[in-house]
Amino acid sequence: MILEVKNLNTYYGNSHVLQDVSLYVHAGEVVALLGRNGVGKTTTLRSLMGLTPPKSGSIVFKDQEVLGRAPYEMAWLGLAYMPDDLRIFPDLTCEENLEIARRVSRHSGYWNKERIEELFPVLRERRKQKGANLSGGEKKMLSLGRALMANPEMILLDEPSEGLAPLVIRDLMSVIKEIRQKGLTILLADQNLKFCRRISYRGYILEKGQIVHQGQMEDIWQDEEVIKKYLAV
Secondary structure, X not given: OOEEEEEEEEEEOOEEEEEEEEEEEOOOOEXXXXXXXXXXXXXXXXXXXXXXXXXXXXXXXXXXXXXXXXXXXXXXXXXXXXOOOOOOOOOOEHHHHHHHHHHHOOOOOOOOHHHHHHHOHHHHHOOOOEHHHXXXXXXXXXXXXXHHHXXXXXXXXXOOOOOOOHHHHHHHHHHHHHHHHOOOEXXXXXXXXXXXXXXXXXXXXXXXXXXXXXXXXXXXXXXXXXXHHHHOO
């Protein structure tokens, strides 16, 4: 097991956002965090990365208790994060965005600029374009490419399918399957059940900061009552 979370409690001020959240991810798995907007999916990922430190609970990553670790320490341990706001540098080119990610990483491995451009051919075509001039889909690809440049063992993806056209989502599914085949573990937060079903084996459903349901994605997909109660918009 690469990640085990127990009874995680995270606050924003006096607002108790995550309430005793527990989950686990095995090495090599793709696991989905499902739920409507505002239920705590992003806060869960930020808590794991150390960006929004939890007040209590346990986070064991690669057999180490990491609760309270800073984001840079989590990155050094092999955890990467693609936030929903992407955080690419708008005034730098695609090539420069990838190069900066390489320079700050402490890890070497399979992923380098050439392999990122093989994975996302459009980034090769846009190599000299500034981040600000990319489309939404291209920015997602660049943000994911930057995360991969760190050669992590596990990556957190926040709303990867949000705002993308169906064709781009289809390409993204192929990419996620490919990087999983290279040995990467993925925990993704997304409210697109159809998308998650195609790439994830297991899923957790969040509602008001609590895990209210979990199971294999195929079982969740077929449970009309659960979908209507927690996932229907």
